[in-house]
Amino acid sequence: xxxxxxxxxxxxxxxxxxxxxxxxxxxxxxxxxxxxxxxxxxxxxxxxxxxxxxxxxxxxxxxxxxxxxxxxxxxxxxxxxxxxxxxxxxxxxxxxxxxxxxxxxxxxxxxxxxxxxxxxxxxxxxxxxxxxxxx
Numbered sequence: 001x002x003x004x005x006x007x008x009x010x011x012x013x014x015x016x017x018x019x020x021x022x023x024x025x026x027x028x029x030x031x032x033x034x035x036x037x038x039x040x041x042x043x044x045x046x047x048x049x050x051x052x053x054x055x056x057x058x059x060x061x062x063x064x065x066x067x068x069x070x071x072x073x074x075x076x077x078x079x080x081x082x083x084x085x086x087x088x089x090x091x092x093x094x095x096x097x098x099x100x101x102x103x104x105x106x107x108x109x110x111x112x113x114x115x116x117x118x119x120x121x122x123x124x125x126x127x128x129x130x131x132x133x134x135x
Contacts, residue, residue, distance in 0.1 A: 019062045022055040049115040052084075053077055053122025061130075070127045074120075081119040085112045 032044070056077045061068060089112065 016062065019055075019058045022051070022058050025051050026055045045111070046114065046118050049081075049118040050122040053081065053119030054126045055122075056080055056119070057123040057126040070131070073127060074123055077123040078116075078120060081116045084119075085115055088112070088115075 026048070057073055060073045060076050
């Protein structure tokens with residue numbers, strides 16, 4: 001996989017702007033989730049995991065000042081997705097045992113796998129978009 005650099009965005013400012021916009025989308029999504037959109041809709045959790053993967057890919061590229069390969073970016077996001085899903089499963093298990101109810105984040109294996117896939121998909125689309133802008 002080719003490296004993604006700040007030059008792909010034509011300037012570090014554009015990369016920073018993309019990261020800020022993606023951060024606002026993720027924050028707004030989590031704020032909406034706090035008012036129980038997780039339970040009101042089937043697709044909201046999917047949207048957040050997709051956006052989270054895209055956001056994290058941008059954040060990794062920004063943090064490393066664009067001097068990181070797409071493969072390393074992918075592996076970092078994949079590792080973060082696994083850690084996040086382990087956290088969600090632990091939170092769900094704790095809430096179920098301590099309070100007798102499951103949290104809105106779920107805990108089913110199918111949901112966990114789908115969440116990881118959507119985060120990876122967000123990452124791959126972000127990396128593909130950056131690569132096409134480079135050409």
